[in-house]
Amino acid sequence: MVQLEYGADESYKLVVASREKPYAQLEAKSVYGALHGLQTFSQLCHFNMKKKVIEILMTPWNITDQPRFSYRGLLIDTSRHYLPLPVMKNVIDSMTYTKLNVLHWHIVDTQSFPLEIPSYPKLWNGAYSPTQRYTFEDAAEIVNYAGRRGIHVLAEIDVPGHALSWGKGYPSLWPSKNCQEPLDVSSDFTFKVIDGILSDFSKIFKFKFIHLGGDEVNTTCWSTTPRISKWLKKHRKTEAEAYEYFVLRAQKIASSHGYEIINWEETFNNFGNKLNPKTVVHNWLGTGVVGRVTAAGLRCIMSNQDKWYLDHIDTPWQMFYANEPFEMIKDEKRQSLVLGGEVCMWGEHIDASDIQPQTIWPRAAAAAERLWTPYTKLAENPDKVTTRLAHFRCLLNERGVAAAPLVGGGRVAPFEPGSCLAQ
Amino acid sequence: MRGIATKISGVAPLFLLFIAGAVSAFEDIEKLRIWPLPAEVSHGGRRMYLSEDFKLVTEGSKYEDPSGILKEGFDRMLAVVRLSHVVSGHRNSSSSGGSALLEGLHVIISSSTDELEYGADESYKLVVPSREKPYAQLEAKSVYGALHGLQTFSQLCHFNMKKKVIEILMTPWNITDQPRFSYRGLLIDTSRHYLPLPVMKNVIDSMTYTKLNVLHWHIVDTQSFPLEIPSYPKLWNGAYSPTQRYTFEDAAEIVNYAGRRGIHVLAEIDVPGHALSWGKGYPSLWPSKNCQEPLDVSSDFTFKVIDGILSDFSKIFKFKFIHLGGDEVNTTCWSTTPRISKWLKKHRKTEAEAYEYFVLRAQKIASSHGYEIINWEETFNNFGNKLNPKTVVHNWLGTGVVGRVTAAGLRCIMSNQDKWYLDHIDTPWQMFYANEPFEMIKDEKRQSLVLGGEVCMWGEHIDASDIQQTIWPRAAAAAERLWTPYTKLAENPDKVTTRLANFRCLLNERGVAAAPLVGGGRVAPFEPGSCLAQ
Numbered sequence: 001m002v003q004l005e006y007g008a009d010e011s012y013k014l015v016v017a018s019r020e021k022p023y024a025q026l027e028a029k030s031v032y033g034a035l036h037g038l039q040t041f042s043q044l045c046h047f048n049m050k051k052k053v054i055e056i057l058m059t060p061w062n063i064t065d066q067p068r069f070s071y072r073g074l075l076i077d078t079s080r081h082y083l084p085l086p087v088m089k090n091v092i093d094s095m096t097y098t099k100l101n102v103l104h105w106h107i108v109d110t111q112s113f114p115l116e117i118p119s120y121p122k123l124w125n126g127a128y129s130p131t132q133r134y135t136f137e138d139a140a141e142i143v144n145y146a147g148r149r150g151i152h153v154l155a156e157i158d159v160p161g162h163a164l165s166w167g168k169g170y171p172s173l174w175p176s177k178n179c180q181e182p183l184d185v186s187s188d189f190t191f192k193v194i195d196g197i198l199s200d201f202s203k204i205f206k207f208k209f210i211h212l213g214g215d216e217v218n219t220t221c222w223s224t225t226p227r228i229s230k231w232l233k234k235h236r237k238t239e240a241e242a243y244e245y246f247v248l249r250a251q252k253i254a255s256s257h258g259y260e261i262i263n264w265e266e267t268f269n270n271f272g273n274k275l276n277p278k279t280v281v282h283n284w285l286g287t288g289v290v291g292r293v294t295a296a297g298l299r300c301i302m303s304n305q306d307k308w309y310l311d312h313i314d315t316p317w318q319m320f321y322a323n324e325p326f327e328m329i330k331d332e333k334r335q336s337l338v339l340g341g342e343v344c345m346w347g348e349h350i351d352a353s354d355i356q357p358q359t360i361w362p363r364a365a366a367a368a369e370r371l372w373t374p375y376t377k378l379a380e381n382p383d384k385v386t387t388r389l390a391h392f393r394c395l396l397n398e399r400g401v402a403a404a405p406l407v408g409g410g411r412v413a414p415f416e417p418g419s420c421l422a423q
Numbered sequence: 424m425r426g427i428a429t430k431i432s433g434v435a436p437l438f439l440l441f442i443a444g445a446v447s448a449f450e451d452i453e454k455l456r457i458w459p460l461p462a463e464v465s466h467g468g469r470r471m472y473l474s475e476d477f478k479l480v481t482e483g484s485k486y487e488d489p490s491g492i493l494k495e496g497f498d499r500m501l502a503v504v505r506l507s508h509v510v511s512g513h514r515n516s517s518s519s520g521g522s523a524l525l526e527g528l529h530v531i532i533s534s535s536t537d538e539l540e541y542g543a544d545e546s547y548k549l550v551v552p553s554r555e556k557p558y559a560q561l562e563a564k565s566v567y568g569a570l571h572g573l574q575t576f577s578q579l580c581h582f583n584m585k586k587k588v589i590e591i592l593m594t595p596w597n598i599t600d601q602p603r604f605s606y607r608g609l610l611i612d613t614s615r616h617y618l619p620l621p622v623m624k625n626v627i628d629s630m631t632y633t634k635l636n637v638l639h640w641h642i643v644d645t646q647s648f649p650l651e652i653p654s655y656p657k658l659w660n661g662a663y664s665p666t667q668r669y670t671f672e673d674a675a676e677i678v679n680y681a682g683r684r685g686i687h688v689l690a691e692i693d694v695p696g697h698a699l700s701w702g703k704g705y706p707s708l709w710p711s712k713n714c715q716e717p718l719d720v721s722s723d724f725t726f727k728v729i730d731g732i733l734s735d736f737s738k739i740f741k742f743k744f745i746h747l748g749g750d751e752v753n754t755t756c757w758s759t760t761p762r763i764s765k766w767l768k769k770h771r772k773t774e775a776e777a778y779e780y781f782v783l784r785a786q787k788i789a790s791s792h793g794y795e796i797i798n799w800e801e802t803f804n805n806f807g808n809k810l811n812p813k814t815v816v817h818n819w820l821g822t823g824v825v826g827r828v829t830a831a832g833l834r835c836i837m838s839n840q841d842k843w844y845l846d847h848i849d850t851p852w853q854m855f856y857a858n859e860p861f862e863m864i865k866d867e868k869r870q871s872l873v874l875g876g877e878v879c880m881w882g883e884h885i886d887a888s889d890i891q892q893t894i895w896p897r898a899a900a901a902a903e904r905l906w907t908p909y910t911k912l913a914e915n916p917d918k919v920t921t922r923l924a925n926f927r928c929l930l931n932e933r934g935v936a937a938a939p940l941v942g943g944g945r946v947a948p949f950e951p952g953s954c955l956a957q
Contacts, residue, residue: 049651049665052672080951084507086934111951116584128953130584131928137509137587349947351954352931353892353938394666397887400621402936404888411947413884417615417646419663420886 004032004147006208010101011066012037016044018060032150033066036099040065043395069325069340071301072371073102073154074364076355077347079109079165082132087352089145094361094401096149098368103146104154104211104342107134110181113165115139119196122169140204147206154262155205157197158213159183160246166193175228179221185242186222186231195253202257209280210254214247215264244271251276262301265289272296280339284309290327294334302341308367310359311346313410317389318382321366326375343367358404358411362393365403387421394420457578458926459634459903460911461600466593469553471525473580473589475510477501478527480558486532486566492683493530493566500573504580504589507932512587523554525591528576530561530569537566539682541743545636546601547572551579553595567685568601571634575600578929604860604875606836607905608637608689609898611890612882614644614700617667622887624680629895629935631684633902638681639689639746639877642669645716648700650674654731657704675739682741689797690740692732693748694718695781701728710763714756720777721757721766730788737792744815745789749782750799779806786811797836800824807831815874819844825862829869837876843901845893846881848944852923853916856900875905892945895937896927921955928954 009029014037016024026041028034040063048055074095076083092103107115113126116136127133134142143153157163160182167174173190174180183190201210219239222228232242248271251261261279268281268289273296275281280299283289286306293300302308307315307323325341343364350359366389370378379385389406396403397420405414405423414423457464479497481488488494534544544564549572551559561576563569575598583590609630611618627638642650648661651671662668669677678688692698695717702709708725709715718725736745754774757763767777783806786796790811797815803824807816808831815834818824821841828835837843842850842858860876878901880894900923904912913919923940930937931954939948939957948957 047666049668049670052670081948082954084932084934086506087931090934112953129955131582132954133584135508135511135584135587137511141509348951349949351939351948351957352934353936353945354947358888397622398619398666400619400625400887402622402888402891405886411889413889413945414616414886415884417883419647420617420667421664423886 004150004152004206006152007070009033009066010036010070010150011064012040014040014061014063014065016041016056016059016061032101035096035150036065037063039096039099067099067101067372068374069338069371071102071340071342072100072368073104073301073340073342074100074360075104075106075303075342075344075346077106077109077345077350078114078134079106079112080347081351082112082114082128083347083355084352085134085138085141087355088142090401091355091360092142092146092149092151094396095151097396097399097401098365099372100364100368101150102152102154102207102340102342104156104344105142106156106158106211106347108165109158109162110164113168117197117200119200120170120193123166123193123197124169126165126168136200136204143204143206152207152209153205154207154209154211155201156211156213156262157194157201158211158215158264159194159250160185160190160243161215161217162213175221175225179225181221182217182219183246184228185246186228191249191253194250195256198254198257198259202259208260209262210257210259211262211282212247212250212254213264214250214267215284217243217266219243240270244274247271248274248276251279265293268293268296268298272298282342284344287327290325290338291329294329294337297337299337299339301339303344305344308341308343309346310343310363310410311348311350313359315363316409317363317366317406320363321370321379321382321385321389323367323370325371340371341367354411358402361396361401361403362389362406363410365389365392365396390421390423456922456925457575458899458922458929459906460922461575461598462908462911463597463599465597467553467595469523469594471523471551471553471591471594472583472586473504473591474524474526477525480527480529481531482529484531484533485535486537486569487535488537488566490537490683492537493532493569495683496566496570496573497528497530500577503933504577506934508582508584508587510582510588512583524557525551525559526557527559528561528573529558530563530572532563532566532569534565539567539685539687539741541687542605544568544601545571545605545685546599547575549575549596549598549600551576551591551594551596570631570685571600572598574631574634602634602636602906603908604873604905606637606875606877607635607902608639608836608875608877609635609894610639610641610838610877610879610881612641612644612880612885613649613669614641614647615882616886617647617649617663618882618890619887620669620673620676622890623677625891625935626894627677627681627684627686629891629930630686632930632933632935633899634906635898635902636685637687637689637742637877638677639691639879640677641691641693641746641882643700644693644697645699648703652732652735654735655705655728658701658728658732659704661700661703671735671739678739678741687742687744688740689742689744689746690736691746691748691797692729692736693746693750693799694729694785695720695725695778696750696752697748710756710760714760716756717752717754718781719763720781721763726784726788729785730791733789733792733794737794743795744797745792745794746797746817747782747785747789748799749785749802750819752778752801754778775805779809782806783809783811786814800828803828803831803833807833817877819879822862825860825873826864829864829872832872834872834874836874838879840879843876843878844881845878845897845944846883846885848893850897851943852897852900852940855897856904856913856916856919856923858901858904860905876901889945891936892938895930895935896923896940897944899923899926899930899937924955924957 012028012033026037547563547568803816
């Protein structure tokens with residue numbers, strides 16, 4: 001098994017000598033730091049079109065490098081559209097080129113449940129079709145593939161909202177046949193299923209964190225379904241308190257399986273002081289959240305939708321580059337609670353035909369620099385890095401990664417004939 | 424369900440098994456699609472599953488596979504079949520209710536050559552047995568027919584989500600297949616945007632899945648000249664940048680990569696128009712500094728350069744055909760440049776006659792290097808009776824051309840822009856499917872002059888980021904039109920929607936970024952949903 005530890009040392013030192021020494025030198029604390037060094041080394045190499053050999057120009061090189069943030073993520077969504085294994089592996093390989101290190105796998109949601117859960121084998125009846133599924137071994141394969149490349153896989157089961165698909169195999173999880181979200185808070189079976197899922201997850205998802213979702217919970221079906229509204233009255237809970245109860249109970253189950261928990265920010269916004277104190281709050285709604293979360297002593301990761309949502313194709317790469325995880329926080333102790341962030345590739349209009357192509361890259365690469373490079377080395381004006389990013393985009397193309405042109409937002413076709421470097 | 428009844432006694436279990444079989448058959452029908460549709464197909468109602476150690480056996484085959492084309496094709500086939508799920512099931516399960524183990528594929532090829540010849544036999548016969556025999560059988564005249572058979576075999580294989588093994592359903596299968604047209608092409612354009620080698624290789628691999636067999640490489644054009652020409656090394660100064668180039672060896676690599684997969688590479692140098700980029704390295708090829716197209720007809724140097732290019736080409740482009748372009752020639756710069764207008768007067772040529780002279784002289788040079796020539800249709804429209812009689816006319820402007828070309832006794836390939844231009848992203852897949860190369864021609868002799876056709880992926884708005892979703896699945900629709908017998912094609916394209924949707928999802932499972940069917944070319948999926956419904 002791969003021993004990939006979150007927060008471990010990812011630094012490296014790379015020296016490419018001039019004439020005197022026949023070997024370049026790469027030093028690192030861990031193999032994963034060395035992998036980052038290999039990535040940088042690969043970008044020093046160029047094909048000489050005249051001599052037809054691979055060269056390194058501008059030697060000697062002396063590079064000392066380490067990431068600014070330990071959590072540098074990309075979210076993919078396999079519920080809105082099924083993404084075949086080769087597509088996920090391509091995404092993982094591209095992530096390594098930009099030194100991103102967390103693949104947040106938003107596995108299931110309202111529309112489909114594509115993953116095999118051995119404890120509850122009918123859950124994947126919620127898949128779009130029998131073949132648009134991941135076996136348990138497929139999931140283990142993804143974790144292994146990513147792990148060997150230094151990438152953690154963060155599994156998410158979003159509860160209690162965004163879970164309609166769970167009821168295809170187990171209709172009793174629905175409040176009723178006509179009211180199918182959120183999951184039934186009044187039923188112990190609901191929490192048995194969550195426990196079964198997390199128990200199965202603990203066998204293959206070895207990242208120390210698990211994501212339990214908790215966003216966009218519309219509790220109407222709880223109050224309008226007689227059985228549940230009775231339960232609310234009996235336990236003297238409002239709908240809001242039932243939402244809190246659900247999230248906290250799910251958190252306890254996750255803890256019992258050894259996980260630390262990440263939850264979307266509504267959980268903090270609604271009952272932040274009740275959350276497990278080691279909860280990492282996942283900011284997505286907007287600005288200002290990271291300040292309040294860290295002031296409360298909780299850790300935070302950033303995915304504010306106005307800048308880091310890849311499915312917002314009108315967000316240009318410059319905004320991805322400029323999004324600063326610390327926002328206005330100056331206090332170092334509070335800064336240390338900001339683990340990093342993620343760009344999110346939500347899947348409503350994303351499938352195997354356009355995910356890698358143009359919607360993730362190159363904009364995710366702009367965010368990747370924001371998450372890796374020291375603050376003082378970042379460009380204040382993103383336009384200053386245009387040439388370097390254009391060059392990197394063309395490098396991605398040369399490696400067979402279908403990164404879109406820089407000009408225009410996400411996934412535009414090239415505007416006109418021209419050099420890759422100018423588009 | 425044939426076969427199960429004889430194994431079971433008692434009505435109740437028979438009934439249950441029947442229901443189970445029927446339900447699973449309905450579930451399975453979604454998966455049992457082959458694209459393009461073979462000429463003759465019959466199947467049964469049983470299953471076989473693939474051994475983890477699925478073997479290639481070639482006893483009795485005359486073909487010795489000297490360079491490994493068959494072995495590599497077999498390995499690629501297995502790799503692609505195992506790509507989308509981890510095969511973790513155990514083959515010895517006796518609870519599989521009628522399954523049997525397929526140990527391997529026995530391939531028998533009657534021709535010992537592995538030379539890729541245009542027009543050679545691409546037929547194959549594929550038999551997948553039921554329980555009794557442990558080997559499937561693939562027979563072909565040539566190794567390239569066998570490669571097509573491997574493609575079809577790969578589409579019979581499915582991953583069983585419960586047993587987690589690779590299965591073939593509805594055995595026994597008996598497939599006899601051969602293409603309708605011998606020329607089934609895809610054009611790519613590396614002048615408007617440079618396409619890196621890995622991208623071109625991905626395209627080539629995808630072509631094999633649909634049995635397309637000609638890659639028309641429109642290498643250079645007005646905007647850039649990306650290929651190294653050893654005889655005239657400054658020509659590639661016309662590339663967009665030093666790195667957006669193909670070395671001579673890169674081009675040979677593409678020809679080799681395609682050739683080992685049964686795909687011919689048709690090289691095109693478009694002359695005398697569409698050639699502005701040639702003058703970046705050799706400005707004397709331009710009429711003048713201010714008037715840079717077409718190539719200077721009055722200069723012998725122009726034809727020396729063409730000769731040098733074709734001489735270099737003949738070392739790596741081994742396809743019997745070469746494409747010399749000849750489309751969209753605006754001769755204004757010839758008449759407005761004094762040096763050239765003098766030449767026109769001296770030789771008593773109008774601009775139109777100079778265009779004819781240029782094309783014919785280029786044709787002679789190509790012939791001298793052993794090539795047969797393809798030209799765009801304007802050459803035929805303007806001076807068809809003067810063309811080399813073995814010229815293949817490439818129709819692109821519109822309908823009706825194939826009739827006139829074949830009436831004149833010339834061969835023709837189709838790429839009519841209203842139906843088969845992939846860069847027209849508002850052309851839906853149904854129009855690609857319905858485009859009939861014979862058009863209205865009934866006469867068999869004239870039909871035989873229609874070699875086939877190409878879908879064209881012009882590059883103005885196409886680069887590495889969006890080429891695959893613009894090509895697929897619409898090119899697949901055309902691929903069936905070019906492969907499948909006319910009587911097996913659907914008259915109403917909508918009837919094949921399910922089968923094409925399934926094929927598109929298969930492409931996705933293989934890592935090919937084929938776009939949804941709904942909407943024209945390269946749309947994003949409209950909403951969340953099953954791959955099969957989009």
